[in-house]
Amino acid sequence: MNKTELVEHIAKTADISKAASARALEAMVGAVEMTLKKNGSVTLVGFGTFSVGKRAARTGRNPRTGEAIKIKAAKVPKFRAGKALKDAVN
Secondary structure, eight states, X not given: OOHHHHHHHHHHXXXXXXXXXXXXXXXXXXXXXXXXXXXXXXXXXXXXXXXXXXXXXEEEEOTTTOOEEEEOOEEEEEEEEOHXXXXXXX
């Protein structure tokens, strides 16, 4: 499912226009991004938790030359599925 299909599904399920559905989806994604930028977490009970993880600096290899390169430490978004989502998939 891509973003357009998700907007259509939300509009149909919630009985709202596609434009309103798209705005709601954008608002939700924006809220999650803003919270993660502040190193917060977003928990949707039953669905899952979005949080920020830390990846340590490490040494990697350039696949073309085999040369060792340094990879900087980074913050990465993480998602941990909730019980209801896990049960729905299984």
